[in-house]
Amino acid sequence: MPQEYRLILKHxxxxxxxxxxxxxLRHGGYEALRKALALGVKExxxxxxxxxxxxxxxxxxxxxxxxxxxxxxxxxxxWSFVDRKSGKPIYLICNADESEPxxxxxxxILHKDPHQLIEGMIISCFANDVKLAYIYIRGxxxxxxxxxxxxxxxxxxxxxxxxxxxGTGVDIEIHVHRGAGAYICGEETGLIExxxxxxxxxxxxxxxxxxxxxxxxxxxxxxxxxxxxxVRHIVSMxxxxxxxxxxxxxxxxxxVSLSGQVxxxxxxxxxxxKVTLGELIYHENFGGGLREGRTLxxxxxxxxxxxxxxxxxxxxxKKKGEDGQWVPVDMNLLDLPYDFDSxxxxxxxxxxGAIIVMDDSVDIVGVLAxxxxxxxxxxxxxCTPCRExxxxxxxxxxxxxxxxxxxxxxxxxxxxxxxIQGRTICxxxxxxxxxxxxxxxxxxxxxxxxxxxxxxxxxxxxxxxxAVASHKV
Amino acid sequence: MTFTVPSELEAELNxxxxxxxxxxxxxxxxxxALQEHFGHISKEAVEWTATKLELxxxxxxxxxxxxxxxxxxxxxxxxxxxxxxxxxxxxxxxTLHKHLCSRLGLDSKKHGIQTTxxxxxxxxxxxxxxxxxxxxxxxxxxxFHEAVTQEKADAILSECR
Ligand SMILES: Cc1cc2nc3c(=O)[nH]c(=O)nc-3n(C[C@H](O)[C@H](O)[C@H](O)COP(=O)(O)O)c2cc1C
Ligand code: SF4
Ligand code: FES
Numbered sequence: 001m002p003q004e005y006r007l008i009l010k011h012x013x014x015x016x017x018x019x020x021x022x023x024x025l026r027h028g029g030y031e032a033l034r035k036a037l038a039l040g041v042k043e044x045x046x047x048x049x050x051x052x053x054x055x056x057x058x059x060x061x062x063x064x065x066x067x068x069x070x071x072x073x074x075x076x077x078x079w080s081f082v083d084r085k086s087g088k089p090i091y092l093i094c095n096a097d098e099s100e101p102x103x104x105x106x107x108x109i110l111h112k113d114p115h116q117l118i119e120g121m122i123i124s125c126f127a128n129d130v131k132l133a134y135i136y137i138r139g140x141x142x143x144x145x146x147x148x149x150x151x152x153x154x155x156x157x158x159x160x161x162x163x164x165x166x167g168t169g170v171d172i173e174i175h176v177h178r179g180a181g182a183y184i185c186g187e188e189t190g191l192i193e194x195x196x197x198x199x200x201x202x203x204x205x206x207x208x209x210x211x212x213x214x215x216x217x218x219x220x221x222x223x224x225x226x227x228x229x230x231v232r233h234i235v236s237m238x239x240x241x242x243x244x245x246x247x248x249x250x251x252x253x254x255x256v257s258l259s260g261q262v263x264x265x266x267x268x269x270x271x272x273x274k275v276t277l278g279e280l281i282y283h284e285n286f287g288g289g290l291r292e293g294r295t296l297x298x299x300x301x302x303x304x305x306x307x308x309x310x311x312x313x314x315x316x317x318k319k320k321g322e323d324g325q326w327v328p329v330d331m332n333l334l335d336l337p338y339d340f341d342s343x344x345x346x347x348x349x350x351x352x353g354a355i356i357v358m359d360d361s362v363d364i365v366g367v368l369a370x371x372x373x374x375x376x377x378x379x380x381x382x383c384t385p386c387r388e389x390x391x392x393x394x395x396x397x398x399x400x401x402x403x404x405x406x407x408x409x410x411x412x413x414x415x416x417x418x419x420i421q422g423r424t425i426c427x428x429x430x431x432x433x434x435x436x437x438x439x440x441x442x443x444x445x446x447x448x449x450x451x452x453x454x455x456x457x458x459x460x461x462x463x464x465x466x467a468v469a470s471h472k473v
Numbered sequence: 474m475t476f477t478v479p480s481e482l483e484a485e486l487n488x489x490x491x492x493x494x495x496x497x498x499x500x501x502x503x504x505x506a507l508q509e510h511f512g513h514i515s516k517e518a519v520e521w522t523a524t525k526l527e528l529x530x531x532x533x534x535x536x537x538x539x540x541x542x543x544x545x546x547x548x549x550x551x552x553x554x555x556x557x558x559x560x561x562x563x564x565x566x567x568t569l570h571k572h573l574c575s576r577l578g579l580d581s582k583k584h585g586i587q588t589t590x591x592x593x594x595x596x597x598x599x600x601x602x603x604x605x606x607x608x609x610x611x612x613x614x615x616x617f618h619e620a621v622t623q624e625k626a627d628a629i630l631s632e633c634r
Contacts, residue, residue: 089494101558101601132494139505139542140554140602142615175492178505180540183600197497197526199539216494259560259605266606304559304601354605356560370559374600 002279002286005245005271007253008229012112019147021154024115030160032236036123037168056127060231063239064251068105069095069186069224070303070351072340075231079128079221081211088218092125092133093195096225097179097186099138101304101374102354105255105267106225110137110144114151117225118174120232122161125172128221132173136191139180148176183378187426188222189214190380201382202426226255247273248320250339254350256280260357261294262287270338277301278334281357294359298442299333301343302351304371305431307438309333315346348438365450368439369397375432383424389416390432400447405454410447413440476517482510486525496526500536504543513547541599549588549595551633554612555621558601564608564620570598572623576630594633 011017011027021029039052050058061076082090094117098106109117117135125133137145152174155161163171182200184190189208190200192215207213214220230252234242243251250272258280259265268286277299281287290296296311313333318326336342343350358367376394381387393416396409406412417433417440424430440447478486486506490499500522507518519533526533537543555561555570573596574581577589586597604610607619613629621629 098603099601102560102605103601104603104605107603138603139540140599140612143617177492177498178502180501180505180536181542181599182540194501195498196495197500197532197536199535257606259608260563265560265608300559356563356605358563362563367559367563370557370562374558377600 002270002275002283004268004285005253005274006269007233007245008116008226009108009113009255009267009269012108017112019112019114019151021115021151021158024113028236029115030119030158032232033119033122033126033160034166036126036235037166037170053127053129056123056235059239060127060234061239063234063242064246064249065227065230065234065242066250066340067224068226068230068254068353070100070305072350075223075227078211078223081209082128082221083212083219084129086212086219089132090128090130091215091218091220092121092128092130093188093191093215093220093222094121094133094135094225094228095186095188095191095222096135096137096141096144097183097191098141098225099183099186100352100354101371102257102259102300102356103303103352104257104259105353107141107144108255108267109225109229110141111147113229114144114147115155116229116232118148118151118155118161120228120230121174122155122165122172123235124221124223124228124231125174126170130221131171132175134175134177134195134215136177136179136185136195138185139178142178145176145178152176182380183374184380184426184428187428190426191222192220199380201380202428204425246271247337247339249341250337254338254353256338257352257354258287258357259354260300261290261359261361262357263291264288273337273339273342275338276334277336277338277355278332280338280355281334287357290357290359294361296357297360297362298358298364298367300354300356300358300435301338301346302349303354304356304374305434306343306351307348307434308442309346309348310442313346313442317342317345363401364439364443364446365397366401368435369394369401371435372397375428375435379428379432383429385420385423386429386432389420392416393432393436400450400454403454403457405451407448407451407455409451410440410444413447476515476521478507478521479510482506490526497528497532500526500528500533501540504533504536504540508543513544515545544586547592548586549593551593552595552597552612552614553629554597554599554602556600556602556604556608556610557598558605560605561601561608561610566598566609569609569611569621569623569626570596573626573630576627594630 042050065075066072179185185194185200187202189203194200210220246252253269254272255269282289299309314330316328317331319329321327372394376390379386379390417436420429421433489502503522514537523530523533571581577594579587588595611618611621
């Protein structure tokens with residue numbers, strides 16, 4: 001039976017579990033940090049030596065941990081890109097901007113178990129010779145910022161943070177930095193600019209890879225909250241045990257945010273790839289299915305920027321056969337294992353782990369109009385295709401939902417989106433183009449019918465009826 | 474009215490500067506603190522921040538005009554933010570927004586933040602507040618409210634003094 005596997009959120013929702021350090025310590029807190037700090041130099045069979053730091057980095061790499069912020073990039077590999085020879089300080093930033101629509105998992109860690117994140121960060125700092133780190137938390141989480149500041153203070157008082165940590169001579173400091181309501185601060189280079197006290201204008205890569213030219217033009221690691229919390233578990237249980245969780249190339253657990261039109265929306269921590277998209281939506285341990293009498297229309301599988309999947313779609317996905325060979329098989333949308341690779345093979349992504357479910361009661365044009373407005377509002381405005389394009393798309397979607405649409409709006413939307421993706425400084429360009437491309441392509445008849453109906457009504461001099469009908473999402 | 478930052482607040486801000494290798498980094502945290510204290514970011518607050526951080530006022534203006542949370546005009550004492558984005562929209566946030574507006578005599582169709590004439594309440598739509606599983610969600614000042622039904626909304630309003 002598919003069920004949750006709670007590793008990071010093991011205690012978070014237990015009765016009596018509180019976010020203070022005493023409670024955390026009673027539950028084995030900061031033992032992983034002690035373990036990390038106690039690691040000595042390891043002698044390898046070939047006579048080479050590995051420092052404690054190198055051992056932790058190696059473990060994180062071997063664990064197979066992939067970033068939980070959106071791109072799913074190997075955490076260990078990211079750490080290996082850090083320029084350690086520049087002589088400049090290395091910074092670590094925890095991305096707690098959590099603003100991808102549909103996502104509410106970091107919130108759980110930040111509010112219910114902040115010390116777990118802090119322990120993961122201290123270990124990550126130690127492993128990467130970082131002396132100064134920041135938690136960039138979105139401005140709309142004032143309570144989270146307060147809890148983190150309190151937790152940091154407690155950790156300092158107990159000697160886990162600050163100067164000479166646990167008498168080892170290691171100095172690490174962490175500060176909380178608050179954003180102020182801009183989605184683009186979640187993009188790592190925008191975040192860095194914002195942390196430098198500027199507008200969150202993303203930087204162009206190359207040359208501004210954070211691992212080389214990040215915060216204050218120094219090597220910088222940016223990791224998501226959940227990724228850093230996982231590091232704590234990798235150190236405590238060991239990479240090989242961690243890698244036993246989940247599936248090949250998609251190891252560990254992942255907190256899935258499920259929202260939209262399901263009976264039981266919520267967050268569920270699962271082993272990556274051990275549960276299917278269908279189970280997450282329908283199984284009683286998870287979403288519990290759709291509301292009475294409804295059928296599935298579409299799923300946004302990885303945050304609003306991921307491409308929408310249409311009910312009934314069948315994908316060619318590679319599956320390991322009995323002889324160990326990977327063979328392509330036809331797989332229904334609902335049978336897709338919820339992991340990084342399967343969703344990618346289905347032409348979308350698991351992104352931030354946020355699933356938004358839509359049943360047959362939604363107006364699909366209205367749904368895209370809602371997202372279009374989001375992206376038009378959140379474009380930072382540096383690149384012309386994104387700044388203008390996101391606005392044009394939103395305007396076209398607005399008129400389609402307000403009785404002024406045209407039949408050719410569907411193609412117009414596709415045309416704009418195609419001209420944004422790949423032509424911008426940051427991945428926001430794709431983030432705003434992909435929903436439009438996928439929604440319009442997969443539900444083209446509905447977009448065209450809406451535009452055609454508006455045109456017909458306009459010809460009759462009355463678009464009022466349609467406007468009222470389509471105003472709700 | 475003269476602009477004075479109370480000494481405890483200034484001490485707090487001085488401490489914040491020490492968190493960063495470069496003073497400029499503290500600017501967002503300064504603006505948060507000043508807005509919390511004064512209710513909005515005035516020209517004086519911008520200039521004061523610039524001086525403290527050894528910057529030009531334009532360096533601060535560009536932040537105030539970029540980040541949606543900062544405001545240059547006073548708003549209601551109780552600022553209500555309703556999430557507008559998809560999961561909340563599917564969960565009824567438009568109805569909630571309309572209900573709040575009509576209870577407070579505001580026009581729900583108007584764009585942007587709206588404040589009641591007595592300056593007690595402001596209502597605005599904001600983007601995803603990262604609690605989509607408990608849609609629709611809203612914030613009243615710093616307090617977070619989940620699954621806000623109309624009854625719950627009425628209770629929130631009546632608790633505001
Ligand atoms: C437009 C945009 C918004 C993003 N928002 C977030 C966010 O809110 N939180 C997050 O952790 N990562 C976000 N990311 C991804 C980050 O750029 C970065 O890849 C991530 O923080 C790296 O951490 P990870 O490797 O641990 O996943 C966003 C990316 C883009 C392009
Ligand atoms: S793609 Fe959009 S959000 Fe990203 S830098 Fe360009 S304008 Fe800004
Ligand atoms: S959509 Fe409203 S909190 Fe995310």
